[in-house]
Structure formats: C-alpha cells, structure tokens
Amino acid sequence: MIATSLPENDTTRPLRVREFFLARQPILDRNQALVAYELLFRNAATGPANVTSDLSATASVIAHTSQLGMEKVIGDALGYLNVDAAVLMSDIFQFLPREKVVLEIVETMKVTPEILARIEQLVKEGFRFALDDVIADTTEVKQLLPLVEIIKFDLRDMPLSALLKLTPQFKLAGKALLAEKVETQEQFDTCLKLGFDFFQGYYFAKPVILTGKKLSPSQLAIMQLMGQLNSDADTADIERSIKQDVSLCFNLLRLVNTPAVGARRRIDSVNQALMLLGRSQLQRWLQIMLYAEPCKKGHCMTPLLTLAATRGKLLELIAQQVEPRNQSMADTAFTVGIMSLMDTLFSIPMKDILEQVAVIDEVCDALLHRKGVYGSMLRLAEHMERIEEAGSMLDELIDRLRLGSEDLYNLQVSAFEWGDAVARSAH
Template sequence: MPDSALKRAAFARGRGHSVYVGRQPILDRDGALTAYELLFRDSPDNRARVHDDVQATAHVVARTVGELGVPAVLGPHPGYVNMSRELLFDDIVHIMEPERFVLELLENITFDEALFKRCAQLRDAGFRLALDDVARLDDPLLAALPSVDIVKVDFLAADHAQLPELAAAVKRRGKLLVAEKVETRDDFAKAKRLGFDLFQGYFFARPQVLSARRASPARGSLLRLMAVLSGEHGMRELEAELKRNPDIVVQLMRLANSSAQTRGRRVSSLREAIAATGTRQLMRWTQLLLYADGRGLPWRSDPLLQLVGTRARFMELAADLLRPGDEAFSDAAFMTGIFSLVHVVLDMQLAEILDKLELTAEIRAAILEGAGPLGALLGIARAAERGDAPAIDASRGALPALDVLTPLMLAKLQFDAAAWFAEHRMEPSLDDA
C-alpha cells in the first residue's frame, strides 16, 4: 500500500518525531507476568495525547520491531497492540510475528463481512485477536465472538450486576477472559471468582496487590549477607556467610556463569564466582533476591521483582547523569530504589526495616520523607512508572540540577532500565531454583 501506516511512521521518524513505548503488565491468577499491553504515546514525556490512532500504533510497532527490538521491549512475553479497522488491513500487521503479538480490536470497530473475513485470515496466519474495552453483553459482541480469541472486559465501564452473565457467556464460547482497568482489591477478587483468566490495571502496578507474606528464614540470611557485603569484611568472612546459605550459593554460581566476564568458561568455585560477579554486583542481586525469595514465581515472571529492579536501575542511571563519576551517589540511588519497596515483602514496618539495614540517613530520609536529591529521584521514578507528568514536573522542581532530566531523557532512562533488567536477569535454569 503506497500510503501505509509504516511509511507514515518512517516519515515522521525521519522528521525527528517518535512515540515512547510504554508497557502495562498483564498478570495471571497467581500474579505472574504473562504479557504486556504496549501503550501509545505521542511524546517522550509519556502523556497520552494521541490524535491519530493509526500513526500512533504504526510508530510503536515500528519502534518495537525495528529500533528497540522485540526482546528488549517484551522479553519472553507477548505484546498486546491496539488495532483500528484501518490497521487490520494495513501492511503493518505483517512485520509483527504472530507468536509475539496479540491484535487488540478497538471498541469502536464495526464488524461486517469484510472484517469477519480479514479476522479469519489473520487467525489463519497465527495471530490471536482480542476484543478491547468490552462493557456489556449485546448482539454486536455475540456476533464478534466467533472471530476472536480473547475478550478484555473494562471493569470501570461495565455494569457489575451484569458481569456474571457476561463472563459466563464469553467462557462458554471458549474465549480467554481478561479483566482490564482493575482498580481495587475487590475488583480483583470478583474477577477471579467469575473465572477471569488474566488481569490488568493500575491496581497491579502498585506493590500492595501482592499478597502479604511472612518473612522467611532465607530473608534473614539475605539481610545478614548484605550486612557482610556492605561492611569491611574480607573474602573469608564473605565465603563463610555464603556457605551458610546453599540456596544463595546455587544462584550466585548461576549468576556468575551467565555473566559476560565468564563467557566460554565455567566458574566452579565459590571464590571464583565472587570474583567473577564482583561484590558490587553481588550486593545488587542479593537485594533483588529479597523480592524473589519465597514468591513461588519464576524470576522473569514476578512483576514486583521487575518493578523494583527497573526502578533501582532507573535511579542509578539518573544519578550518574546528575553526578557523573560519583559512584557512591549512584550506588545510593540504586539502594534507595531497591529498599523503597522492601516493606512489601517483609512483615515489618518500613522504618524498622530501614533501621535494621543500617542504611545511611540520606537513603532513609529519601524513602521515608522524600527528602534530598535521592528523595527527588525516587519521586520522579515513581511518577514515571505511573506516567504522571505533573508529579514528574513537581519532583524535578525540587532541585535545579534535575532540569537535566528532560522528558526525552526520562523516556530513555526508563527504557534503558527495563533493558538492563531483561539483559541481566538470571539464566532460565535459575527460574526454578
């Protein structure tokens, strides 16, 4: 097609315009990450000002597939992409791998014979199709159901008194049922009772969605190990502490053998693993293990682990931009990001946890009060995760030096942080460890 969406996207990119690729997680009934919806933005400040659905989607697909790369944006998970009627007939569809992308049919699409035929062609090609923003059980929905695989029900717009009938009708027809715009714990519980398979919404972007878990002995071991790593202890003390925790040693060995420094050779001793990984990197992954421990979820599928890992890396990158070469400040920023969510996994008050970890007053004040440069960076990180532009502006206004964190730079840091987590996550064999 001479005026295809892809060509328009390429033309706009050539003029210096781009669309930031946002991601919203889609979780299963156990809280494991199973997919992302790719979010469309018309500027790098992550504000949703989309005036042309076709061009916005074309930008996102072109950037995901051709510039950033599908593995970096989606990891091992599929991506849900909004598709207008025009896009369903456009050549943009054919640059997406059917096994990696789910095509979401926007709610304003009218089904007719031409569209029914096109849906059949796309499904024959291996694509899964999803109906987006379904709010009621009506004749148009019943007519469309045979042509799709997935139904996404809008929990904000739907009449909750009619949800049981709607969910039952969809499930009877063998369709995957997704609850979207889930805002409250009650909505999540109701959706599970009604048999929904997958879940999406701001509620899941907040750590409190994850069920409370009592601290396990392994977490105590991790806290002791962090104390050794952060002190003036030598290799002998570090080895001794690690040997008390065989599970951590197993993970350390796998981490060391997956690192770039050991490609082509195997690390076989604990001392070699420590040397290959480095105490700084070991400290970081020990911190992350606080979130992974005891969850019963694979490393790459734990949304809380991904959130804390990308937040900490985002803050570290931003700190390095503010104070180039100041490794202590960058490390403090990373730790601030890590421990800003530690109360989610430990059965303790946040202030009590921070006291036990013996964190610096600067990090403690940043987490508890939002004070100082680290507190401002934490505020920006939290706001960026929500796409809350006014809150980002408010945090940037706290310190003149933060002016360097422009919307374009924040978008880049968010992507770089997510790519770092995807690249440095543990090997697949570690997932079941």
C-alpha cells in the same frame, strides 16, 4: 523510520522515537505468572497527560519497536497492542511478529464490512485479537466475537453486577477473559472466582502489611549479609557468613554465573565472587536474591522480581545519565529502585525494613517520602509504569532530571532487557 500506508495529514504523521514515552504493563495468569505486557505509548510532543489516542500516529512507533526487536521490550512474554481502523487498514502488520503479539481492538472503533473482512484476513494470517473495554453485549461485540480470542474488561468502568451478568456468556462462547486495572488483592480474588484467565494491573506490587510478619531464616541471612556489606565488614567475615548458609552460597554462585552479570569467566568460589564482583555488585545480587527466594518455593513472584530488577536498573541508568562519572550514585540509585518493592515482598512496612538494613539518609528519604534526587528518579519510574495516570508530573520529573524523552526510551529498553534476563536466571 519505516513508512506506513496511512493517510498523510497532521493527525497521522508518523511519530519519531523522541516524541513518545513507552510503558509496558504486566499481564499475569491465574497462577500469578507473567504471560504478557500491554504496550502503551504516550505522545511527548502534544503536552502533558496526553496518552496518544490517535493510534494512527503510533503505527510508526509500533513499526519502530518491531524494528528494534520486540523481544527487547517484552522478553519471552506476549505484547498486547491497541489498534484502530486506520492501523488495521495499514500495512503495519508486515513488521509485527504475529506469534508475539495480541492486537487489541479499541472500543471506539466503528465496525464496517471492510474492517470485519480485514480482521478475518489477519486472523487467517495468524494474528490474534482481543476486544478492549467491553461493557455490554452490543451488536458490534456480537459481530467481532467470532474473530477474537480474548475479552477485556476495565474494572474501573464495570460494576460487579455487570461483570456477573456478562462473564458467563463470554466464557460459554469459549473466550478468555482479561481484567484490567486490577489494583487490589480483593479485586483479583473476585475476578479469579468469576473465572477470569488474565489480570492486568499493579495489585501484585501493592504491599499487604501483615502484623507480626517475620522474615524467613534465608531472608534474614541475606539481610544480615547486606548489613555487613554496608558496614564495611572484613572480607573474611563476609565470606564466612555466606558459607554458613549452604543454600545462600549455592544460589549466589548460580546467580553470579548468569549472563545478566556479564562475568568473563566462570566464578567457582565465594572468594572469587567477592573479588570479581566487588561489594556493590554483591549487594545488588543479594537484593535480587531476596525477590528470587519465593520463586524457589513454587510461589510465583516473578512479576515482582522483574518489576524490582527493572526499576533498579532504570534508576541506575538514569543516575549514569545525570552524573556519568559518579558510580556510587548509580549504585545507590539501583538500591533505591530494587528496595522500593520490599514492603510488598515481605508484607512489612518500609520503615521496619529500613530499621533492619543500614542505608544512607538519602535512600531512606527516597523510599519513605520520595524525596531528594533518588526520590525523583523513583517517582519517574513509577509514573512511567502507570503512564496513563502520570499527567504533567512525568514531564516535570524529566525536566528536573535533565533527561530527554529519547534518552529515557533507550534507558527503558535497556532496563526491560536486563530485568527480563534477571527474572529468567532466577528460576
């Protein structure tokens, strides 16, 4: 573990990896493209519902993340990290890749001449800063304003009237505006009109059900093919179905030759893809193709694809940890994870989707009611994504699935890496 020059007392002792949970929350731009993640750490050692506000303790965690290679956690995106006075005055910055991070100054920090001088020095060294949870144009905000590039507003704490008043003056000052806790499409639209540049929250993963919405022909073709695979159709019939849809055939061959699949040699035909991948792997790539489809038409749904692929992989890895010898459980877990966002993808209720794809009862129970072992895995993944709201539920689910927090951290990092690789290959 890397040492940091933080005061040595109980509240600032370095955290070891197994003592914390990590979440990454997507930050999108005005075109809905994924540009960054905020990394949130929750201390597992201090009991339920404690998002670690003692940032000094997370300093060693930050060091650890950069040691592991931050690109594993954030891929091509930027990483937003919270910093307080203790972290700012520490030597943690020698471990951070300045071109990959934005440092968020927490709203509770007292601004002193020493702190201002330190931030100035770090800006000169190439670090970028954001000001977190701004609710008024205070003296402290005015002091920090010249040194920061981004102003963050938490929509839960800000009435619309305050946003209307504050945003124009920060825009005039040339600052980028970031809205966090954006939970609905309406909130996103409002902030877009107000000139916000970035949006953090899970509004893009919320289903907006449209009555009478139908699947596109290519989505329908993929769903029918998934049905054939589920019903153990003859390989020749499956091959015929794929070949009937030229774009499906082309996209499938393109996807199965990406590094995320890990094929040892180039796959040139549908027959080869079926032979080498096997049915469960083919099923997986068809599910991914459903999310990749909108990306082709210029509607950037990469955040949804990344989230679905990461969820699928995380559930698969959890299943492998829970029952190492049960490959079919791992395949089912992947399906539950990736299908859990299909109501958002299609704007169709989950119940209607499950009527079109034959899945086993346990998958239905997990997707509709979050029940059974797969339901527990899915709830765990959802709680990990929204770590600040997870409360004691996170600890209960980890106990129920017999996982350690260190195991979970390692599985998460693998899932992040895989999900990011899949999203890259879908473009």
